[in-house]
Amino acid sequence: MRYFIPVFIIIAASIVSIMGFRGDLTENTPIEVFPDMDRQAKYKSQTKNPFFGDNRADRLPVIGTAIRGNLITQNNVFSATPKFLSDSIKTGKDSNGKWLSKIPNELGINIDLMRLGREKYDIHCSVCHGDYGDGKGVTSYFGLAPRNLSDSSQSGSYLESAAPWSDGQIYNAIAMGSASGIMLGLKDKLTPRERWAIVLYLRALQSYVSDATNGIDKKS
């Protein structure tokens, strides 16, 4: 005990003189027990790199690199005369800014589009809106209130109002989500063609449901 206090003071003084007070700033390299690649030889972007003739660290893609990860189909990428979707297909509006009342014909409306719509609806919409668009998907049992999309005789569908929705509006809701933002837009997951295909399938569900509610048997 006789030596403890002087030894303690000497140790404390030497630690403070080497490490400094708590909160002090230093420009010295910190003590790194495991450096974890904090320091490494590399070129940062937009800096000089004398290895290349133009002295730039950033390199351009190799000539002939094909673009990928956007909505242009592969055939278009390699075509001399690529075809792009018209603005109204992409936005759901005509050239005057009005919602398209019908699915654009240029999409080629046929059974393939209908099948695509059914497939994509089952993947992306039915969890909330239900397999038949009745708004009773699995999430509706957990506090979400998805709209009834197929039965105009029920309240809470967008069909019942005096001005039922046009195809363009449904297309827009799929891409951008509902007006209140409760349903998020799916434009990052569905191409414009797939969104229109879902509109087509929804219309088929609607006529199926309205015929069924009005007692019309399609088979007879």
Ligand code: HEC
């Ligand atoms: C996460 C659940 C969920 C998914 C997935 C979902 N919806 Fe919705 N949808 C909702 C809810 C909830 C509402 C009601 C939103 C509100 O009241 O603002 C809604 C509203 C709508 C509306 C009316 C929009 C409006 O502004 O009122 C349409 C049309 C619609 N959905 C179609 C679809 C289609 C088609 C799909 C598939 C591509 C889909 N929804 C996927 C939950 C979902």
